[in-house]
Amino acid sequence: MTVGTVPAPRRRGRLGPGGGGWTLVVPLVLFLGVFFLYPLVQMARESASGGLATYEAIMTSPVYRKVFANTLTIAGATTLLCLVLAYPYAYVMNKVSPRLRLALMAFVLLPFWASLLVRSFAWIALLQDSGLINQALQGLGITDDPVSLIRTTPGVLIGMVHIMLPYMVLPLYTAMARVDGRLLLAASSLGATPWRRFVRVFLPLTLPGLAAGCLLVFTISLGFYITPALLGAPSQAMLGEVIAEQVEQFGLTTASALGIVLLTGTLIILMVVALFAKRLGRASR
Template identity: 45%
Template sequence: MNRFSGLGFMAPLLVLMVIAFNAPIVYMLGLGFWDKGQGFTVTPYKSLLETPVYLHVLANTMRISLVATIASILIGYPLAHWMRGLTGYAKIIVVALVVLPFWVSTLVRTYAWIVLLGTSGLLNRALQGLGLTDAPVSFLYNEFGVMIGMANVLLPFLVLPLYAAMVRIDDRLLHAAASLGASPRTIFWRIYFPLTLPALTAGALLVFMLSLGFYITPAILGGGRVPMISNLLDTLINQIPSWGQASAISTILLLVTLLIFAAYRRMDQRASAR
């Protein structure tokens, strides 16, 4: 009885989740297997395999998301490590600056990059003023601009859990290794980095999965020249429309995400067993 005592309190939330979240997803996925005129069909999936442009967009999305994730790791790991060494007001200020982007609209942050990286933006003006370039450099409306914008938006999702894991590391472990003659490089790679690796992997997975569904940043900073899954789905749903094809692409994307997450869970379980 104790097991079901709280069911009455959770039932409204469960009903709301099923109606507002689960049911629309199931309906959307079902559109790829059902046609009003033909009934059950797999035509959208055959079209997906027979149309190279769909596979190209899917591969392009995976590649851009992977690069944005790697960029977030290269920037976020040193940043989180540096934040760990701060004390007092400096730590509070830096943590607040990392959290601050969550309070600013993604749309505003994306347009801010146009001010910085546009042909008449601050960066191009600085480069030309210093004599480093004779003409504006095309930082925007290409994959480079999209990757910069995505890494900027997603960086806090990596830094915050990574920083939380780093501050829990007992400094006595590092001091003990140093007292036994271990070099700073050995301490980092043999003790510090393995302890932060689970948080780094989880953060990178979160960033990658969020990158797969990005819409605003690629649409604005890509200028319609960088095809990604979210932009393709917008075209299939709002312009053509082709709900069956959009459902098939969404299903493939969902399966890819679940496979990546399953691989991560498998690796995490093996690491915990050791």
């Protein structure tokens, strides 16, 4: 009597030098190489076509220094305002019933259903001197004359915060949803006040989502172009607007150098945040 042998199960491909799993990554690598890495190399070559003189002119020009300051200031203010608005909103989303949570999530995702250009033009209609906001302020007797909301920094911040708010809410909500409620109950049973329970337990546990949201909003805001161009004044131009203007005037060398400066600054910010998050994670252990 012979006993049949059961064939051994086939091993799945591994992501290693001898495995076939790397073939799954090849399309992505080719896509990034053709549509991201190659244009980036070409931009770096174009920026260096005039030597270091282009970079020296950018760094020493008071006009570009003001543009850099505007970009960092508006991006930082947008991040701060998004955080102030998104944190309580995400907290409420985490506490309400599933049906109401779905409605709140729909309000967060609503801006994605319209084009960025359409939303920016809508804010022009709302913020102009004869717009709906000024009509409401004058109708309520709050002001007699129209308030200048367009072609100003507050107007740019309103439009950018409206666009960037979902990028802050979603990481915060995800981090808050992972917080174990039993930890808060344990803190209450040990005599912690609601404020102390929030500061010592809830807030530290949501720091990863807070850092992710702030980093996402800040880095995207650094390269904004359409909204500041439509709602802001020329004196408040951001780096994305200047790059687009240089491209339109066929100043490709300067535009490429500005793009490299923006990319380098963003990478430095990412490295600093990563090191800070790493140290913060070690300190919390």
